[in-house]
Amino acid sequence: MRIWDLNPCRLCRNHLLGEHRELHAVWSILTRHKKGYSRHPETLRWKGKLRALFLRHEALVKEMDKRHYAHRSPLPPRLATGRNKQDILLASSHQQIHILRLKKCDCDV
Template sequence: MRIWDLPPSDLCRQHLLGEHRELHALWSILTNNKKAYSNHPETLRWKGKLHALYLRHEALVREMQTRGYKSPQPP
């Protein structure tokens, strides 16, 4: 599980779409108190930072739209 600390425009297609997918998984873990990956370093890094994670999602979606991709759902 990785959320890259790079501008979304710098990400290749694989990393952009992969991060978007993993961000949704991370959001679900954090907001639904799921046990899977709850102690993963990336999960712990974002614990208590949902607003920042939401903003990252918005940045990813903007880049995806620029490239003609679609976000299936909000975080």
């Protein structure tokens, strides 16, 4: 489970769409109080920051639209509460770039 902290324009198709899918999973866990993955570090860092998660989703959707990918899973803005900025990183931006480079994908890193 990973939500990147890089600009979505840098992500390849697989990582952009994969992050979008995982973001929805984190959103569901936090808004519906589901237990699965509720203690995962990626989930925990978004606790109390649904507004920031919502804004990340909007950035992903903007990039998906730019690439002409269909998006049919909006998040309800009324649930976007809490802090609007994510200040906890599981890996620094440099570390995230390194991780993506090792994957040898089409990400712009």
